[in-house]
Amino acid sequence: MKYLSEYRDYDETRRVLDLIDKTVTKTWNIMEVCGGQTHGLVRNGIIDLLPDKVRMIHGPGCPVCVTPVNLIDKAIELLENGVIVCSFGDMIRVPGSKKSLLEAKALGGDLRILYSPLEAVNIAKQNLDREVVFFAVGFETTAPANALSVLHASRNGLKNYSILVSHVLVPPAMEAILDDGFCNIDAFLGAGHVSAIMGYTDYHPLAEKYRIPIVITGFEPLDLVQGILMAVKQLEEGIHVVENQYSRVVKKEGNIKAREVIETVFEIGDREWRGIGNIPNSGYCLKQGFQEYDAELKFGIDHIKIPEDPACIAGLVLKGIKKPKECSEFGKRCTPNNPLGAPMVSSEGACAAYYHFAGATI
Ligand code: SF4
Numbered sequence: 001m002k003y004l005s006e007y008r009d010y011d012e013t014r015r016v017l018d019l020i021d022k023t024v025t026k027t028w029n030i031m032e033v034c035g036g037q038t039h040g041l042v043r044n045g046i047i048d049l050l051p052d053k054v055r056m057i058h059g060p061g062c063p064v065c066v067t068p069v070n071l072i073d074k075a076i077e078l079l080e081n082g083v084i085v086c087s088f089g090d091m092i093r094v095p096g097s098k099k100s101l102l103e104a105k106a107l108g109g110d111l112r113i114l115y116s117p118l119e120a121v122n123i124a125k126q127n128l129d130r131e132v133v134f135f136a137v138g139f140e141t142t143a144p145a146n147a148l149s150v151l152h153a154s155r156n157g158l159k160n161y162s163i164l165v166s167h168v169l170v171p172p173a174m175e176a177i178l179d180d181g182f183c184n185i186d187a188f189l190g191a192g193h194v195s196a197i198m199g200y201t202d203y204h205p206l207a208e209k210y211r212i213p214i215v216i217t218g219f220e221p222l223d224l225v226q227g228i229l230m231a232v233k234q235l236e237e238g239i240h241v242v243e244n245q246y247s248r249v250v251k252k253e254g255n256i257k258a259r260e261v262i263e264t265v266f267e268i269g270d271r272e273w274r275g276i277g278n279i280p281n282s283g284y285c286l287k288q289g290f291q292e293y294d295a296e297l298k299f300g301i302d303h304i305k306i307p308e309d310p311a312c313i314a315g316l317v318l319k320g321i322k323k324p325k326e327c328s329e330f331g332k333r334c335t336p337n338n339p340l341g342a343p344m345v346s347s348e349g350a351c352a353a354y355y356h357f358a359g360a361t362i
Contacts, residue, residue, distance in 0.1 A: 003248050004220065006222070007218065007220035007221070007222040007223055008220055008221055008222065009222060010221065012222055013044075013046075013221045013222050013225050014049075016222065016225040016226055016229055017046075017049050017050065017225055019229055020050065020051060020054060020225065020228055020229050020232055021051045023229065023232050023233060023236055024051055024053045024054055024232050024236065025053075025236060026053065026235075026236070027052075027053045027054075027055065028053065028054055028055070028186045028187065028231075028232060028235050029055045029057050029184050029185050029186050029187075029320075030054065030055070030056055030057065030185070030186065030187045030188070030189060030228060030231050030232075031056075031057040031058070031059045031177070031185045031187075031188050031189070031320050032056060032057075032058065032059055032061075032188075032189040032217070032224075033059040033060070033061040033170060033173075033174065033188055033189060033190055033191045034059070034061035034062075034189075034191035034192070034193070034194070034219075034348075035058075035061050035062030035065065035346065035348025035349060035350065035353075036061075036191075036193070036219050036348055037061070037189060037191070037217065037219060037224060038058045038059075038061075038062075038348070038350050038353050039347070039348060039353045040219050040220065040221065040223075040224050041056055041224055042353040042354065042357045043353070043356075043357050044221045044224075046221060046224055046225060050228070054228060054232060056228075057184075057185055057320035058317065058320060058323070058324075058350040058353075059173075059174075059177070059188075059318070059320055060173050060177070060273065060276065060318035060319065061139070061170065061173075061191050061194075061348075062342075062343065062346050062348035062349050062350070063137050063138040063139050063142070063166075063168065063348075064090050064091060064094055064137065064342055064345070064346035064348065064349065065274065065275075065314065065318060065341075065342040065343045065346050065348070065349045065350075066168055066173075066273045066274045066275070066276065066318065066342070067091070067094070067137050067166045067274055067342065068166070068272045068273070068274045068306075069095070069096055069097055069274060069306045069308060070097075070272075070304050070305050070306040071135075071137075071164065071166045072091070072094055072095070072096035072097075072100070072101065073096045073097050073098075073304050073306050074164060074295075074296065074301045074304050075087070075091075075096075075101055075133070075135050075164055076096050076098075076099065076101060076104045076109070077299075077301055077304060078131075078133055078164070078295065078299060078301070079101065079104045079105070079109030079110065079111060080104065080107075080109060081299075082110070082130070082131075083110070083130070083131045083132070083133050083299070084110045084112060084123060084127060084130050084131065084132045084133070085101070085109065085110070085111050085112070085133050085135060085164075086111075086112045086113075086114050086117070086119070086120035086123065086132065086133065086134045086135065087101060087111065087112075087113060087114070087134070087135040087137075088113070088114065088115070088135070088137070088142075089113045090346055090347060090348075091135055091137055092105070092111065092113060093339070093345050094339075094342050094345050094346065095339055095340070095341075095342075095345065096306070097306040101135075110130075114134075116145060117134045117136065117145050117146050117148070117149035117163070118145065118148065118149055118152060120132055120133075120134040120149060120161070121149050121152045121153050121156070121158065121161055124153065124158050124160050124161035125156065125158065127160070128160060129160075130160060131160050131162070131299075132160055132161050132162075133161075133162050133163065133164055133295045133299075134146070134149060134161075134162075134163045134164070135163075135164050135166075136149075136163040136164060136165045136166065136167060137166045137167070138166075138167060138168075139167070139168055139169070139170055139191070139194050140167075140169060140170065140194045140197050140198045140262075141193045141194055141196075141197055142167075143167050143197070143262045143266060143284055144197065144255075144258035144259075144261045144262055146163060146165075146167070147261045147262050147264065147265035147266055148261055149161075149163065150163060150265050150286070150290055150293045151261065151264065151265060153293060154290070154293070159292075161293065162292075162293045162294060162295040162298050162299075163286075163293055163294070163295060164295040164296065165283075165284065165285065165286060165294065165295075165296075166271075166283070167266070167271070167283050167284035168271050168273060168282055168283045169268070169271075169281075169282050169283060169284070170190075170191055170194050171202045171203060171206060172279050172280070172281055172282035173273065173276075173279060173282060174188060174206060175206060175210075176276065176279045176282070177319055177320065178206075178210045178212070180319055180321075182319070182321050183319075183320075184320075185212070185320060186212065186213075186235055187212060187213040187214070187215070187231040187232075187234065187235055188212065188213070188214045188215070188231075189215055189216075189217040189224070189227045189228070189231065190203060190214050190215060190216040190217060190242075191216075191217075192216055192217055192218045192219060192223070192245075192246035192249060192250055193219075193249075195216045195244075195246070195250040195254065196246075196249050196250050196254065196255060197254050197255050197258050197259065197262075198254045198259065199250070199251060199252050199253045199254030199259075200214075200216050200242055200244060200250065200252060200254075201252060201253070203216075203242045204242055207240050207241055207242050208240075210240075211240045212240050213230075213231050213234035213235060213239070213240050213241065213243070214241075214242045214243075215227045215230045215231045215234075215242075215243045215244075215245055216242070216243070216244045216245060216246050216250050217245045217246055218245065218246040218248075218249065223245060223246060226245050227245040227246075230243050230245055262284070264287075265286065265287060265290050266284035266285065266286060266287060267284070267285055267286075267287045268281050268283070268284065268285075269281065269283060269284070269285035270282065270283070271283025271284075273318075274308070274314065274315075274318075274341075274342055275308060275312070275313075275314035275315030275316075275317075275318050275341070276315050276318060276319065277315075308341070309340050309341065311328070311329050311333070311334075311340060312327070312329065312334070312340045312341035313326075313327045314341040314342065314343050314351075317343055317350055317351065318343070318350075323350075323354070324343065324350050324351040324353075324354040324355075325354055327351070330351065330354070330355070331355060334351070335355065336352055336355055336356070339351075
């Protein structure tokens with residue numbers, strides 16, 4: 001497939017790995033922001049093939065992993081009160097404080113697993129006597145479709161549709177990580193799919209303020225090693241700029257139409273990140289004028305607050321301070337079949353990546 005198979009060329013990937021080896025002279029810590037990149041690095045064995053001086057730190061870029069446990073409990077509360085709750089499949093096994101959405105469904109909750117929030121709007125149209133809520137989780141990548149669902153509901157005059165919003169934004173999370181006293185990150189691989197929507201101009205102030213290279217990078221093996229090589233070259237040359245490895249997909253300005261839809265429906269506000277806590281201006285909230293579609297306000301469930309499992313160090317893993325195997329519960333009390341924290345259950349979670357691809361080094 002054009003633009004895909006050539007990025008899975010293992011001979012070329014090996015050649016770029018050799019170039020990284022020849023280029024690096026000092027030890028550098030590079031954080032890949034996105035969970036999809038973490039899986040690409042671990043699944044393809046790149047972590048083990050990189051020179052010892054290039055240390056990859058796994059970042060917080062898995063939307064399921066950073067969705068607070070209280071949001072899951074809120075969705076379950078709605079299910080248990082007769083609301084039709086619609087969700088992408090990746091959220092349904094994430095543990096809440098007492099059960100997951102899937103377990104709530106097994107107990108009789110009307111949970112619908114969908115591929116698009118627009119399907120949820122259709123369900124609302126067909127069930128005018130029922131309330132329908134879409135669990136709107138994700139980074140900037142899923143925000144356009146979720147915003148569009150609100151616009152469709154509004155244009156159709158639907159009063160029985162709302163969204164449970166947990167949208168988080170990548171640049172503020174990167175800034176929070178850089179401001180952490182334990183931060184030891186020298187460069188970032190930026191998440192390619194987020195930049196496909198948002199472009200990459202927001203990264204220039206970060207690169208300048210923290211004097212840190214940021215390379216927008218794709219997800220295939222060759223993408224990843226090319227992005228790492230670009231970051232290592234900058235570090236070795238003492239420069240810190242934003243570069244775009246993923247230019248076959250990402251444009252500087254992003255997807256203007258998608259951004260317009262987001263800006264029509266959402267505004268930026270504070271957001272809680274699972275394991276990290278509140279990060280100012282790090283998420284989307286519904287704008288004034290669209291708040292009737294905010295499920296938390298509509299159903300008065302804003303008060304639900306749940307502490308995390310104290311044994312889970314997901315926050316340290318998501319900030320890149322600890323590796324999954326440094327968690328005392330890894331592979332013991334916490335497995336994909338019995339996850340204690342979201343990074344073990346999500347297909348993009350760092351703990352799950354290490355569990356499934358056991359050859360990964362610590
Ligand atoms: S292994 Fe499990 S308990 Fe430990 S940090 Fe990961 S998700 Fe949390």
